[in-house]
Amino acid sequence: MPKAVEHFIHTINAAVKNKKPLYIRGGNSKYFYGGQLTSQTYEILDVAAYSGIVNYEPSELIVTARAGTRLSDLEAVLSEHHQMLAFEPPHFDENATLGGCIATGLSGPRRAYTGAARDFVLGVRMLDGKGDDLHFGGQVMKNVAGYDVSRLVTGAMGTLGVLLEVSLKVLPLPSMEITLGMQMTESEAIDKMHHWASKPLPISATCFYNDHLFVRLSGAESAVHAARLKLGGEEIKQAKSFWQSIREHTHPFFHSGARLWRLSLKSSTPKLLLPGEQLLEWGGALRWLASDENLNENTIRAQAETAGGHATLFYGNKSSAQIFHPLTSYMMTLHKRLKQKFDPAGIFNPGRMYPEY
Amino acid sequence: MSRFELVSKLRSFLTRDAVLYETEDLKPYECDGLSAYRQTPMIVALPQTEEEVVKILQICHATQTPVVARGAGTGLSGGALPHDEGILLSLAKLKQILEIDPITRTARVQPGVRNLAISEAVAPYSLYYAPDPSSQIACTIGGNVAENSGGVHCLKYGLTVHNILKLRVLTMEGQAIEIGSSALDSPGYDLLALMTGSEGMLGIITEITVKLTPKPEKAQLVMAAFNDIQKAADAVANVISAGIIPAGMEMMDRITIHAVEDFLHAGYDLDAAAILLCEADGMTEEVADEIQKISTIMQDNGAIKISISRDETERLCFWAGRKAAFPAAGRVSPDYYCMDGTIPRKRLAQVLHDIETLSAEYGLRCMNVFHAGDGNLHPLILYDANQPGELEKTEAFGARILEICIEAGGTITGEHGVGIEKLDQMCLQFKSAERNLFHAIKHAFDPAGLLNPGKAIPTLHRCAELGAMHVHRGENKFPTIPRF
Numbered sequence: 001m002p003k004a005v006e007h008f009i010h011t012i013n014a015a016v017k018n019k020k021p022l023y024i025r026g027g028n029s030k031y032f033y034g035g036q037l038t039s040q041t042y043e044i045l046d047v048a049a050y051s052g053i054v055n056y057e058p059s060e061l062i063v064t065a066r067a068g069t070r071l072s073d074l075e076a077v078l079s080e081h082h083q084m085l086a087f088e089p090p091h092f093d094e095n096a097t098l099g100g101c102i103a104t105g106l107s108g109p110r111r112a113y114t115g116a117a118r119d120f121v122l123g124v125r126m127l128d129g130k131g132d133d134l135h136f137g138g139q140v141m142k143n144v145a146g147y148d149v150s151r152l153v154t155g156a157m158g159t160l161g162v163l164l165e166v167s168l169k170v171l172p173l174p175s176m177e178i179t180l181g182m183q184m185t186e187s188e189a190i191d192k193m194h195h196w197a198s199k200p201l202p203i204s205a206t207c208f209y210n211d212h213l214f215v216r217l218s219g220a221e222s223a224v225h226a227a228r229l230k231l232g233g234e235e236i237k238q239a240k241s242f243w244q245s246i247r248e249h250t251h252p253f254f255h256s257g258a259r260l261w262r263l264s265l266k267s268s269t270p271k272l273l274l275p276g277e278q279l280l281e282w283g284g285a286l287r288w289l290a291s292d293e294n295l296n297e298n299t300i301r302a303q304a305e306t307a308g309g310h311a312t313l314f315y316g317n318k319s320s321a322q323i324f325h326p327l328t329s330y331m332m333t334l335h336k337r338l339k340q341k342f343d344p345a346g347i348f349n350p351g352r353m354y355p356e357y
Numbered sequence: 358m359s360r361f362e363l364v365s366k367l368r369s370f371l372t373r374d375a376v377l378y379e380t381e382d383l384k385p386y387e388c389d390g391l392s393a394y395r396q397t398p399m400i401v402a403l404p405q406t407e408e409e410v411v412k413i414l415q416i417c418h419a420t421q422t423p424v425v426a427r428g429a430g431t432g433l434s435g436g437a438l439p440h441d442e443g444i445l446l447s448l449a450k451l452k453q454i455l456e457i458d459p460i461t462r463t464a465r466v467q468p469g470v471r472n473l474a475i476s477e478a479v480a481p482y483s484l485y486y487a488p489d490p491s492s493q494i495a496c497t498i499g500g501n502v503a504e505n506s507g508g509v510h511c512l513k514y515g516l517t518v519h520n521i522l523k524l525r526v527l528t529m530e531g532q533a534i535e536i537g538s539s540a541l542d543s544p545g546y547d548l549l550a551l552m553t554g555s556e557g558m559l560g561i562i563t564e565i566t567v568k569l570t571p572k573p574e575k576a577q578l579v580m581a582a583f584n585d586i587q588k589a590a591d592a593v594a595n596v597i598s599a600g601i602i603p604a605g606m607e608m609m610d611r612i613t614i615h616a617v618e619d620f621l622h623a624g625y626d627l628d629a630a631a632i633l634l635c636e637a638d639g640m641t642e643e644v645a646d647e648i649q650k651i652s653t654i655m656q657d658n659g660a661i662k663i664s665i666s667r668d669e670t671e672r673l674c675f676w677a678g679r680k681a682a683f684p685a686a687g688r689v690s691p692d693y694y695c696m697d698g699t700i701p702r703k704r705l706a707q708v709l710h711d712i713e714t715l716s717a718e719y720g721l722r723c724m725n726v727f728h729a730g731d732g733n734l735h736p737l738i739l740y741d742a743n744q745p746g747e748l749e750k751t752e753a754f755g756a757r758i759l760e761i762c763i764e765a766g767g768t769i770t771g772e773h774g775v776g777i778e779k780l781d782q783m784c785l786q787f788k789s790a791e792r793n794l795f796h797a798i799k800h801a802f803d804p805a806g807l808l809n810p811g812k813a814i815p816t817l818h819r820c821a822e823l824g825a826m827h828v829h830r831g832e833n834k835f836p837t838i839p840r841f
Contacts, residue, residue, distance in 0.1 A: 151550030172600035308539030
């Protein structure tokens with residue numbers, strides 16, 4: 001067993017003994033995301049140094065890397081072999097790690113068309129709250145042996161354990177990519193995105209902002225050319241940096257209000273009547289709302305629920321509102337029970353997901 | 358509680374024909390698609406509504422009666438094998454398609470709806486439900502979720518877990534919970550993933566919202582014959598390396614080719630050591646491109662014969678052989694036993710060679726037909742159950758195959774599930790701390806252990822016993838089913 005893992009186990013055991021929680025940290029690029037630690041005193045469990053690609057064979061479409069591996073390093077290696085993380089995870093910072101990417105479970109512009117982080121996770125190696133070194137899933141495409149713990153810990157905000165290694169399915173980079181821009185209203189854009197999504201077109205991202213719909217086409221040249229004729233619109237220049245600004249939230253929109261709400265909804269939901277600016281992604285299934293502090297949290301959550309989804313406070317003063325959408329009481333009980341099974345002493349990232357655990 | 362008391366409780370709200378307890382009525386339910394394991398249930402209940410399912414669960418919870426859920430009973434790992442002191446809960450009558458939304462490309466259905474019936478119902482919108490297990494004519498969507506079923510097209514279109522949005526689930530106490538949502542993600546833990554493939558151990562699914570996929574404009578198939586399995590395996594790797602994700606990529610070995618060709622006359626090359634079927638789908642233009650590239654790769658890897666489907670009839674004819682592999686096995690042998698290990702693709706030729714060696718060692722023939730694109734093997738061991746000792750020998754052979762899959766860095770089951778069949782191999786694939794956590798997860802959902810007891814996750818006791826008996830050699834018969 002590598003020394004680093006032994007050290008992690010030692011740290012976990014000490015935390016249990018001293019009843020002192022651990023804040024699991026990779027590149028510290030997503031500290032802003034999620035709830036604040038509920039404990040005043042905590043120890044940092046730094047996994048950033050536990051890095052490196054463990055196994056990568058392009059013809060298998062699978063990569064396994066340690067949690068501390070920088071996302072940018074991982075993506076650079078994949079791209080040498082004309083492959084990619086197809087869920088386009090946001091980095092938010094050059095220090096972003098694979099572990100943080102999987103623990104937050106965030107996905108970028110391609111998500112609605114190719115899948116989310118959890119869809120590409122094939123296996124994990126992790127430490128639970130007893131310091132046990134556990135493997136779930138594996139390095140194969142299909143695996144139904146045992147419960148799907150790998151996907152359960154994806155997006156769990158580090159509350160269920162310390163990720164050590166992650167195996168992911170990767171996909172080939174598209175040989176061609178263009179983005180079309182067209183002017184229209186939000187309602188027209190929602191209709192258009194649904195109309196096109198019901199056809200076998202190589203759409204890989206959509207974004208509506210400021211009366212403009214942007215549609216990215218990715219795939220074989222023949223497919224992209226053929227689709228372009230069907231869609232119309234103007235090809236936009238600097239498309240790569242545009243999508244990068246959406247993925248990484250460097251587009252000015254994302255910081256235009258005191259708060260940024262992320263509303264994940266049924267895609268066909270009509271234009272939301274909420275004060276503030278909005279930006280749409282994922283064919284209408286993701287609505288970003290830049291608002292001021294005065295907009296009532298409950299109003300937003302009620303609208304999200306009516307639209308079959310949920311709302312997350314993404315940026316903004318964390319003490320002023322709940323971060324993640326509240327769970328029903330039964331679901332909260334179930335969550336607490338699961339948490340207790342993985343982390344009986346409650347030492348991993350308390351409060352990072354919900355204040356209750 | 359006695360059978361008599363339970364029957365009378367159930368009859369208070371279920372019709373006479375929805376509560377079965379006479380031996381001859383129970384007979385059809387004593388096994389699923391894995392017929393080597395049989396067990397008569399105490400009672401079979403056939404509810405028609407979710408309300409009835411709730412009441413059944415409440416009664417079972419109050420009386421501590423085990424519940425085994427069943428869809429169409431096509432499962433291949435004995436996941437729906439009844440419990441002798443339990444109720445077999447058939448969900449086959451909950452078969453309504455509740456809602457189709459062509460705009461968001463989703464459908465909300467009850468668990469007893471057949472997989473293919475969904476695609477048929479949404480065909481007018483040029484949509485379909487992508488996962489296509491080979492039993493799709495008969496298998497139910499509820500069973501698909503319980504097993505995380507795959508199919509021929511899952512390399513490109515994903516497994517069940519990638520194609521569902523929301524579940525309505527009843528806990529053992531009869532409490533309804535919604536898991537997932539109409540959006541693309543949900544707050545909290547990913548219980549949707551946890552529930553998918555949980556083999557009826559965590560809850561009873563009463564509604565499923567599935568994602569629908571637009572029908573491709575065109576699909577075309579390349580059939581390539583090779584005189585060497587290694588060359589065929591290399592061709593598969595090279596197609597992927599070229600940046601192509603085929604819609605389907607299937608391989609058959611010599612013995613399968615012969616069995617199928619004798620049966621169907623699909624025009625398969627009888628000199629071939631392996632045949633690859635590689636399908637491209639999508640827009641007409643890209644399909645033409647991909648087919649061209651795939652054919653070149655097959656050629657470069659030494660294919661001795663390449664055929665490209667000229668039209669839909671021919672495409673279906675090429676596929677017919679692959680789809681008839683199981684019936685063909687049934688034709689050349691009185692019985693067959695289907696395995697489901699998955700391996701990293703690069704180990705394909707080696708693992709197939711090892712299987713061949715074992716086949717000679719055990720004196721049992723083995724057909725290999727499998728999803729080559731994702732390394733999911735389906736060795737079919739041919740045997741005759743009427744020959745004394747042959748089933749035991751077959752199981753030992755199968756156990757060895759699964760051990761080889763684990764050794765190759767793979768898994769004992771890619772899409773059929775653990776059920777009752779692969780409990781012993783679970784002891785090999787997972788350490789005790791991992792199995793403990795599985796039991797803990799089960800306990801979080803079903804503290805009394807009443808849902809499908811004894812399946813999917815072996816007891817610690819069972820694994821300990823196996824260790825002492827050196828079952829790694831695969832020499833003993835499966836012990837009896839443990840009870841919680």
